Amino acid sequence: MRNKLFLLVMILAGLQTLAAAQELQARVTINARGISSETNRRIFQTLQNSLTTMLNNRKWTTETFATNEKIVCQFLINVTEALPGDVYKGSITVQAVRPIFNTNYESPLVNFNDESFTFKYVEFQPVEFNENRVSGSDPLASNLTATVAYYVYLILGLDFDSFSLRGGDPYFQKLQQIVNNAPENRDISGWKAFDGLRNRYWLSENLTNNRYTLIHDAIYSYYRLGMDVMYENETDGRNAVLNTINILNTLNSDIPNTMIMQFFFQGRSNELIKLFKKASPDDKQRAREILSKVDISNANNYKQELK
Numbered sequence: 001m002r003n004k005l006f007l008l009v010m011i012l013a014g015l016q017t018l019a020a021a022q023e024l025q026a027r028v029t030i031n032a033r034g035i036s037s038e039t040n041r042r043i044f045q046t047l048q049n050s051l052t053t054m055l056n057n058r059k060w061t062t063e064t065f066a067t068n069e070k071i072v073c074q075f076l077i078n079v080t081e082a083l084p085g086d087v088y089k090g091s092i093t094v095q096a097v098r099p100i101f102n103t104n105y106e107s108p109l110v111n112f113n114d115e116s117f118t119f120k121y122v123e124f125q126p127v128e129f130n131e132n133r134v135s136g137s138d139p140l141a142s143n144l145t146a147t148v149a150y151y152v153y154l155i156l157g158l159d160f161d162s163f164s165l166r167g168g169d170p171y172f173q174k175l176q177q178i179v180n181n182a183p184e185n186r187d188i189s190g191w192k193a194f195d196g197l198r199n200r201y202w203l204s205e206n207l208t209n210n211r212y213t214l215i216h217d218a219i220y221s222y223y224r225l226g227m228d229v230m231y232e233n234e235t236d237g238r239n240a241v242l243n244t245i246n247i248l249n250t251l252n253s254d255i256p257n258t259m260i261m262q263f264f265f266q267g268r269s270n271e272l273i274k275l276f277k278k279a280s281p282d283d284k285q286r287a288r289e290i291l292s293k294v295d296i297s298n299a300n301n302y303k304q305e306l307k
Helices: 002-019 042-057 139-163 169-180 200-208 214-229 234-254 259-265 269-277 281-294 296-305
Strands: 024-031 071-083 087-099 106-120
Touching: 024 042, 042 071, 042 139, 071 106, 071 139, 087 139, 106 139, 139 169, 139 200, 139 214, 169 200, 200 259, 214 234, 214 259, 234 259, 234 269, 234 281, 259 296, 269 281, 269 296, 281 296
Parallel strands: 024 071
Antiparallel strands: 071 087, 087 106
16 A cells, blocks of 8 residues: 555656656857966856756746757857956857757757857856846846846747747747846946847847737748648648748838847758748749848848759
């Protein structure tokens, strides 16, 4: 009887763990080769481990994620300068992928390099994010977790948007809350409109402003109606992706030079080229014309590869 009771407890505990499974399968890498050898490099290994634990062990949503549903993502922090007072400057690159239905293929979801990342870290200090105290008591220390949490909610918002129309809205609102309550310090940038045209402020603004609502239609159309359909019906899937870039072209015509447009296409040009290389001549030409306008940095690639 005792053994049966123990087994029942273990099964229930396992089910509870599964129900509370965290959302991310994140890998953190910190590259500090560019700073003076006098800096204790062990600090960055400790920080790398702490951030990995925070990302993978924290529950970021109230949703249930099975192990195979976890979002695969990477955070690369490139430390370029060590300042007095345990303060570091550098950049953070965030990447995430989204599995495509019935395939082993993973489509880019996020591929973004944030070049403005300054933070404070004392070895073994707790690395925790408190959404009720985003700015914390030490702005430079809080900027570390606020920035990382911002990109977690960005990944979640885009992932949920890709499965259901406007499904990511709650997480984009979290972005906005972090921006509104972000740490402030003369060495911190990226959270304000006047910090530049391609930063955390503008990305959040584009994802929550109703003027850009078409971007959410495009995200859903691209993944759920397009890429997920490719296995069963390649023509229908490709047509949905063509419709997606038509949506983006409309948005770009109405509001040119938005950050979200550039963000959407980063790391995606090779995927689009491969997809439309097999299209009919008319669809290939249409795709080439639109992509050359909305993704200017890769215009030459589209013109060359989609002849």
